Amino acid sequence: MNAFTSPRRRPMRVAIAGFGAIGGRVAQALDEGIPGFELAAVAAQDKGKAARRMEQLRNPVPVLDIAELEPVADLVIECAPAVLLPAIAEPFLREAKSVVVLSVGALLAQEHLVALARQHGGQIVVPTGALLGLDAVAAAAEGRIESVRMVTRKPVRGLLGAPYLVENNIRIEDIREPMRVFEGTAREAAKGFPANLNVAVALSLAGIGPDRTMLEIWADPELQRNTHRIEVESDSARFSMSIEGIPSENPKTGRITPLSVIACLRKMTAPLRVGT
Incomplete structure (x- = not known):
């Protein structure tokens, strides 16, 4: 049973891999409060910059290496360069945990991740992102x-x-x-x-x-x-x-992308779920 369907009394611990325009906005929302979830850790290439950004949150969390995320979290949100997707996702999927993937294109070159999720009972979730319908x-x-x-x-x-x-x-x-x-x-x-x-x-x-x-x-x-x-x-x-x-501070990414992740999280635990 994966992290979305398992009954839990404590909040689901969330790790964010990548702390840029998307990861930072999602972390802010978790810090402000999303029912059923709590921010546990983030991973970033520039730890110094990430630590300074972390000081803006009410409840700062550790800035770790990618390899250190799985033991401290039930779910990871991938907001990193596509090449890092296997390193981020594999440890969570092996432990029957869940991975929210934004580098969706990388899944086509890393089809073993779907097989890994199937084998161990994990789950890969793709938010709507900057699309609709x-x-x-x-x-x-x-x-x-x-x-x-x-x-x-x-x-x-x-x-x-x-x-x-x-x-x-x-x-x-x-x-x-x-x-x-x-x-x-x-x-x-x-x-x-x-x-x-x-x-x-x-x-x-x-x-x-x-x-x-x-x-x-x-x-x-x-x-x-x-x-x-x-x-x-x-x-x-x-x-x-x-x-x-509307583009975010990163012109390759739209402002709606992190909002889609936040909406996805809210939907996982909402008493009323609208949409397929």
Whole structure:
């Protein structure tokens, strides 16, 4: 039985791996109080900076190495670079604990994590993040989905440095009009834009998979917000959705992403749960 369904009298202890724009905001919410949860520890690459940021909380917790998190927590929230996902998730999954994953694209390259969760009774949870409508897509997937297409438009600064752009020598720094920089599958996008397109992978996992979910990515010098439009054709419904997210202090991440994690935590223990 995993950490979400086990009866507990004490609050569930939460560790946060990564203490930047997302991890810091989630830690703040836990410090202010989320029923059924308490912040136990954080891990950060720059421990000094993290310790100074920790002083702003009412109830500071230890700043640890990633390897030290599992013994002190029941659940870990991954807010770190994608390459660190196995090191963060594996210890928790082996102990039948839960992992909230934001680097969703990394799951496609680390499929053993799902097998590990299944083997030991752990659970991997993917919040909605900067997307919307995953409930509708998951419901449609119980029938037959014909196609899922997503068009993402981002400010130039939010795409700079993406491996796909570097490898293909695509320069966007000085563009003056919208430029399509990618068209392909969600799996391909996850490899080429690991810090940008976790939303596309989440969409694919809710629906018809990363090899059938199609994606376009546009760099737009006039945009101030990250925009995503999704179109779904299925035997139960035809629907489209659009969202414009305001970037956080990290231009690759929207402000709504940490709020989605906070909402996910509240939903786990709420007496009334709305949504699939």
